[in-house]
Amino acid sequence: MISTHNPATGQKLADYEELTKDGIEDALVRADTAYRSWRETGLDERCALLEKLAETYEANADRLARMCTKEMGKTLSSATAEVHKCATAFRHFAQEGPAMLDDITWQLGGGGTATGRWLPQGAVLAVMPWNFPYWQAVRFLAPTILAGNVGLLKHASSVQGCGALMEEMMVEAGAPDGLFQNLPIKSDAVADILADRRVVAATLTGSEGAGRAVAEQAGKHLKKVVLELGGSDPFIVMPSADLDDAVEQAVQARIQNTGQSCICGKRMIVHTDIYDSFMAKFTGAMQAVTTGDPYDDATDMGPLSSFEQRETVLDQIAKAQDEGAKLEFGGEALDAGAHAGGAYISAGVLTGIDLDGPMAKEEIFGPIAMVFRAEDIDHAIALANNIPxxxxxxxxxxxxxxxxxxxxxxxxxxxxxxQMLSSSAEAPFGGIKNSGHGRELAQFGLHTFMNLKTVMRLG
Structure with a gap:
């Protein structure tokens, strides 16, 4: 049984029956059957489904957003924006995607031509996290549909309601049976699914540990994998910057999604010439952040996604302090009054982090900023790269x-x-080093799980 809970209240929301081995087999049969038909479906029909999905998400935006807020705590306004962003991605691939699948032709030196044709391959397994429960999955789903592949989603246990709604949206949009399935399973079922011949590739967004495990299984079975494993992104401010704008965006980077975003700056690296001015403005703005009911439009920041996540962040703050860092303010569990019963934490700022200590190289997945002083551009770059x-x-x-x-x-x-970093369907998304490999979105995400078949012709 997989249970979900509301992080704003601590109350249990629902139980989801975990798929048995027979249930997983049935899902794989449905996926394979759908692929055999979908791969032969014309681009016009695939694009029509993507357009219909965009309309379906928009028509159900409030329902989808409320489930997201209820299960993982982000503000309702943020959840609603996420749903509309998904609709934008479906439309992007419907309208711009076909041109990305045009044949590529090369003239051969010995005469004749070679043509590259993009062909689908089969079922793609997506192992997705809870922080952007719709957007993370749509990043793989939209290009998967256009490519002629089919999708299997292993969603985070805490957002099973969101995963179920995504499958419901596919049905409502008129998708063929089995084209996309949400699998209520736990992590221990992933290895056997990856080993199955009907699954051709995997994409994962999550922790380093999860990424290594999935990459090991994919490598064992010679299957392609895309990994997005998070990061502790630098947010660098130099003397020529518009300071007010930089501060505003630095605050947004730290409180967006209650600090639970892989690509929002976590380490503020500020040139010494403007460090004091930046800190005066930044700390004031961070202290003014309102934390509370995620359904209230006046709330800047809801709870963390779970009590376990809050404990992780609190432990990291304590660890940084043990290493000599100073907690300027915030970073405290909020348990009383309007925050009672929820996984709330106050926005905070850490300074004086030991550059050689573990915490300087860890990702704090919460509304805590680590601030560093840079002497010059070379020092700023060195600080930026001082992480795995x-x-x-x-x-x-x-x-x-x-x-x-x-x-x-x-x-x-x-x-x-x-500007603070954000993701968009039009631009490739992904990292290097321990943040993973491969790219999602744009034409690169579309091509990732396709077969570029070379066709040789004489004359």
Whole structure:
């Protein structure tokens, strides 16, 4: 049995019957049957389904958003925006995707041509996290449908209601049976599913440990895998930056989704010339953050996704303090009054982190900012790269020479200039180092699980 709970109240929401081995086999049969038909379906029909899915998500936006808020605690406004972002992704691949699947032709030196054709491969297993329960899954689902593949979703246990609703949306949009299935299973069932010949690839967003386990299984069975394993992204502010804008976006980066976003800056690296000014504005804004009922439009930040997640963050704060860091304010469990019963925590700021200590290299998945002082651009880049992760980064500078240095030298899959990093269906998404490998979204995400077949012709 898989149970879900409301992190804002601590109350149990629902129980979901875990799939048995027979149930998993039935799901794989349905997926394989759907693939045999869907792979031969024309692009027009695939795109029509994507358009219908966009309409279905929009028509059910409030229902989807409320389930998301109830299961993982994000504000209702944020959950609603996430649903509409999913609709945008479905439409993007419906409208722009076909051109991404055009044949590629090369002239051969010895005469004749070679043509590359994009062909589907089968069922793709997605192992997805709870922090953006719809968007994370749609990042794989939209291109999967367009490619002619089929999708199997192993969602986080805490958001089973969201996973079930996603499958319901597919049915409502008129998708063929088995084209997309939400599998109520636990992590121990993933290895056998990956081993099955009917599953051709996997994509995972989650922890390093989960990524290593899935990559090991995928490698064992020679199956392709895309991994997005989080990060502790640098957020660099240089003297030429618009300081007010940088502060505003730094605060948003730390409180968005209650700090539970892989690509929002977690380590604020500020040039010494503006460090004091930045800190005065930043700490004031962080202290003004309102934490409370996620259904209230006046709330900036809801609870963390679970009490376990809150304990993890509190333990990391204590660990940083043991290593000599100073907790400037916040970072406390909120248990009284309106926060009673929920997994609430106050926004906080850590300074003086030991650069050689473990916490300088860990990801704090909560509304806690780690702030570092940089002496110059070389020092800022060194601080940015002083971690095992390499997902995203954000740099605030009006100096074009500095911008090019950061683009070239920060070890990350993505860099945002004068804005906090975000994901979009139009741009490739992914990281390097311990943040994983492969790319989602754009044409690269579409092509990832397709067969580029080379066709040779004479004359």
């Amino acid at each position: 992760f390499g997902l995203g980064s954000a740099v605030f500078t009006q100096d074009e020479v500095e911008q090019e240095r950061f683009i070239r030298d920060i070890e990350a899959g993505m860099t945002a200039i004068n």
